[in-house]
Amino acid sequence: MRYTPHTPDQIALMLAKIGEKEIGGLYSDVPRDLMLSAPPDIEGGYDEPRLIRHLGELAESDFSGIGFAGAGSYSHHSPAAVGHIMSLSGLYTSYTPYQAEVSQGVLQALFEYQSMMAQLCGKDICNATMYDGSTALAEAAVMARNMTRRDEIVAADSLHPHYLSVLSTYCAAGGMEFQAMPLEEIAPSKDTAAVIVQSPDYWGTLHDSAELFKAASDAGARSIALCLEMTSLGLVSPAAADIFAGDGQALGLPTSFGGPSFGVLCACAADARRMPGRLVGQTADSKGRRGYILTLQTREQHIRRQRATSNICTSQSLCGIGAAAYLALLGPSGLGDVARASHLNANYLMEGLLALPGFGLAHPGPIYNEFTMSCPKGTYEAMIEAGFGPPVRGGEDMLIFATTEMHRKADLDALLGVLS
């Protein structure tokens, strides 16, 4: 059988040592009426060539051309080196680094991730990844609730609708009040635990929330900034919020139908003990040499059980390490190049579309690499027909276009040609 090494002789030898005649004897604690008489009817037993062919056929029925969808998942170039780093056996086939001395590689890689991500997001500290941006945001809301001892979570309604849904789910389950409202109507009060603003928002618009975040602070609430297009931070300043949450997929990870990605959660140094999830800390060994270790673990579920800051255990270490490698490969100038090209391509496409009849900008304001247009009926279908991956639908005849550095002028001109 696949992936099991014993020969029949070895199985017999092992059973003899245990004192059993058959494998079935090992299951003597399982009540007889629960034992299945035959294995379940699950397709399989494919040898490797057949398996590869079958998976290849499934994958080939999916679209893998030039697309214009964004809305929280972006097709940037991932340097070949990122994939190779994420395929290093010592990193990807290891477990959570509980035995620190034999896990210095993952621990240092996560420490470096925490360091670079905190710098990128303009905060003091970052944890060692959350599941994705939406759950990082939900945990940020929980942090704010615990810091302020207030229950009211207020978010701008220009957040990605999936993020609003996840927040709503988590707030309902965790006993918090949740409201979404137009950004300009948010007025933090003495009951507000957190104010949440996404920038660039779901529609692509950049927001400077400094005034609102100051008002939140004056009211004793916490501000939470949300960013789902993290390459934007190569060109745009991160919002100065108490907590910075984001999704890191744009930093060198494939879109992969929505996951795995990873959640970014950054905060002030003083709030380290409020953080959910793993934190890697620098320390010294018994000879004074530098080393790394999982730290502040008394926050966590395996020690504190029902009083933990979160129930999270496994998160997305490898994805975070991949993104850290991406940042290290690009450096500040490379990330700036990606951000500028993504931004300029969006500007060019937007101007081109605005010159066509029936297209109108739905949300005024500065953009990074994404914008929303009211479009003539049939635009979405016409793009599919022409062989493009269509933008994300933001409502009736409303499309959210995203560009990255992957688009060339010829691609944008081809799309404009189809739509004119």
Added chain:
Amino acid sequence: MKTLAERSVPGRGGEHVGASDVPGKPTIPKAMLRKGLKLPELSESDVIRHYHNLAARNYGVDDGFYPLGSCTMKYNPKVSEDASRLPGFAGIHPLAPPEHCQGALRLMAELEADLCALTGMDAFTLAPAAGAHGELTALMMMAAYFRDRGEKRSKVLVPDSSHGTNPATAGYMGYDVVVIASDEMGDVDLADLADKMGDDVAGLMLTNPNTLGLFDPNIEKITEIVHEGGGLVYYDGANLNAIMGIARPADMGYDMVHLNLHKTFATPHGGGGPGSGPVGVTSALEPYLPSPRVKEGDGGYTLEYDGKSSIGMVRAFNSSFGVLVRAYAYIRALGGAGLRHASEMAVLNANYLKESLKKRYELPFDRKCMHEFVLSGAKQAHENGVRTTDIAKRILDAGMHAPTIYFPQIVEEAMMVEPTETESLETMDAFADIMEEIARECETDPDKVRAAPVTMPVSRLDDALAARKPVLTWGMER
């Protein structure tokens, strides 16, 4: 080893993309423009060597035996890795129109059906990103179920041997956590359960095999007690690797399960994720499954977001799809018969290794184990002054990974050993020899064990120092 920041040379550039070939200038308002972004500046070969050296300072399943109990560190097939990187999987956008992702949706639908067949559940969601996320999803559904029935139930029961995530999840939901005792055989104490079950209890969270690696023979009685009190029973699937194709949680009376694809279905653990924690339920709970759900209709597969009774979304988009591809590849490689064989071999390996190790270490529950077993280092602690953590570090010196230690908490100086089915007889014998030698060292040279590890890049690290004044980034360095 130097950090990336310490290797950085100002002005050195790594990977760059060429300038955009469209005309125009950036239009970001000046006040929003990023100034002074600091990141390391390195060449591609600098970065590759850095991570190559980090990987060499880290132990994975590809390096050797990894008997970390409760974690099912089995071999991760390489073909599954390749499959997840196919452009038609890795390159699809999560909000693509259905006609652009039929292959991916079919894979998800088939995986859901396979997990139903394996557990006996009626429906699955593939959304949760990890086991604890699956637990949370399941408890949210439990709460919604009772809310719809107008029942106020404020407590959740967990055994004293449970994973920490169980009470932490219940705690997040605002449930009072009530702990159920284990009996002298290591099973759920039925009298204690019956005593604590009542109409204020929403449900019981229970792994089976439990965290001692024992299959609870009273499982049908347990679920019956909870059901009679009107509660639901939740299966923590961390230990499914013992019983695939042997017995099904639904037949045992469970109402909901979560599975760990990164344990049972051979997807790599990535040094702490990504995992995936699908949740299966009986038909009574299906309406509460999170959005979106994969549906098959006349025009093919679609994702549906608007379930009326759904608890809502528990994450953005649909799933950690790349992990699903790997698990699907594993299932298609093995099939029903192969999965059953995998579980049988996992149980055989654990029982074989248990026989080898119980001569030198205490075995608090000496009966047939499932895929793992729990030893106690109490003898070494009391007689030789050597703690289980010392023994674990000494195992590292011998070139293997240590078992899970100090868990479950009901066993003094616990060592939880899970060999998995992919390990050979020779590997397990080598581990047994190492454990034998360490037991001898505990008696003859305990200081040597207490000083371990000595062959690692670092010796024992100072926990207290790390926590006292945390240095969590290279900017905070002392």
